Amino acid sequence: MTSTPAPHPTGSPLAQGVSEPAVTERRDVVVLGSTGSIGTQALEICRRHPERYRVVALSAGGSDLGLLARQAAEFEVPFVAVAHGEEDELRSAIHDAERALGRMGEPEFAFGPQASTLAAMRPADVVLNGITGSIGLMPTLAALEAGTTLALANKESLIVGGDLVTARARPGQIVPVDSEHSAIAQSLRAGTAREVRRLVVTASGGPFRGRSRADLAHVTPAEALTHPNFAMGKVITTNSATLVNKGLEVIEAHLLFDVPMDRIDVVVHPQQMIHSMVEFHDGAVLAQMGLPTMLVPIALGLSWPERLVDVETPIDWSRAQDWRFEPVDGEAFPAVRLARRVGEAGGTFPAVYNAANEECVEAFHAGAISFLDIVDTITRVVDDWEASPDVVDDKTRAHDVETVLAADTWARRRAQAVLGLA
Incomplete structure (x- = not known):
């Protein structure tokens, strides 16, 4: 039995052409802005569904290197990117977190203003852009150029980039994570x-x-x-x-x-x-x-067009x-x-x-x-x-x-x- 793509306005990044993956498919995920509100909730979803998601890269601004280190150690992430921070401090924090978990590993690091862009270029199935502000533009473009599905919470990159972003997006490549736009995408089906x-x-x-x-x-x-x-x-x-x-x-x-x-x-x-x-x-x-709450739109961003089980409590x-x-x-x-x-x-x-x-x-x-x-x-x-x-x-x-x-x-x-x- 073949599936029919979900209908969306012609010419939009959510136009027809979304393929239906197998339910058992495991996806490699990059989380940009991993220590922020969207990023931490995305990792919670990955934590609940380890059979569905493997976190292959994290990026953060650097305001909470301790949390980033714990995330990297827990998910055994092979690539960690930081806009602002000292490599020695982050490396030490990750080693401490790994020892606490009984693990040892050595991720690859990237530091500086291009760090999140480098993370977005990593081989993956989904890049979740949870960065705040127009600084998310280059990572958005990088993910699209790499051909990765872009779960977009960083609305500013689309708004600022406009046609530069939409022209690079193949049909179905951008999946909105804003709750309002996720709701519209769901209703348009x-x-x-x-x-x-x-x-x-x-x-x-x-x-x-x-x-x-x-x-x-x-x-x-x-x-x-x-x-x-x-x-x-x-x-x-x-x-x-x-x-x-x-x-x-x-x-x-x-x-x-x-x-x-x-x-x-x-x-x-x-x-x-x-x-x-x-x-x-x-x-x-x-x-x-x-x-x-944001749990349903974030989960859909990672699993689109499928729905995960028991993501949020239904309305009473x-x-x-x-x-x-x-x-x-x-x-x-x-x-x-x-x-x-x-x-x-x-x-x-x-x-x-x-x-x-x-x-x-x-x-x-x-x-x-x-x-x-x-x-x-x-x-x-x-x-x-x-x-x-x-x-x-x-x-x-x-x-x-x-x-x-x-x-x-x-x-x-x-x-x-x-x-x-x-």
Whole structure:
């Protein structure tokens, strides 16, 4: 009996052509950002299913070499990559962790800014990119060039790279790990591309849902890091508070599924039990539902198109519960509206949007700017990029990696100048 590929919008990285692997297939996995939230959960899934996954490489930024060493020793990883860290310190920590487990081994090491890219180039079946920020672009491109399935949690690399990324991806090569895009990918298996009317991306609304713009003038970094449903890193949690993250996800959905920006809606759903939806042209809406955790999308990223057994606890339908849906307050949270404009422009504009945001988030947590300054500054930088003759003449095309990186650098410097930090 032959299988039929799952239907997805034609021309997208999730287009038809995904092959159905045997259930017993064991996959070699590379985990980029292994000490972060996505990476540690991915390794937990590998730990639960040793018959399905063999971890062949890990990479991390270097902020927690002890954890990285324990991961490398436990999974007997042959290649370990670190952006920032001392080789002697990591080597010693791995030896200590191995002795504690009664093992001895000597992985190959890579250090420096290209370390994660080298890890992404390793022979493997799946590369999970769980790095945060635009620094994930080169590892994403490396994994695609190597022909490896890319489980993509690093949305910034797709958004910043745009056509550079999608042009390198063969049909079915990119599997989204963001819960919203995983939900859309799952829902799209029920229909064909021509039957899709629109995508509906859900948002929690963040910790400041319901507040007016005036109310947001004096919120603190600590308050911005109090997400109602998820425990995440500093940047993505702050992005969820400003709704910049939802703006990035609209651009990501456009690129992943080849759906026009004006057919991608955002709705606030505070409970986050519905992770996103697909509306078909007959009026049917398919939603993927589940607890507000990342385990299912991460597991699917590793096993796509199969499902692993007992990844997460199902919803308890015997318990009374209310789910709400609200429109986005565009006055208090203009980031989504700005992202639509940026996504429509395409080219280097998403790179500028993302880079300016990353600089603003750092400045906000350093106490240098207010919460409202984040999106206001991103808007100013995008406006200035549109008006500026610098770097490239045609900003609506991402000509090559150098063009994208030049726009990224320009935006960071411009954001610092606007904020008076340059």
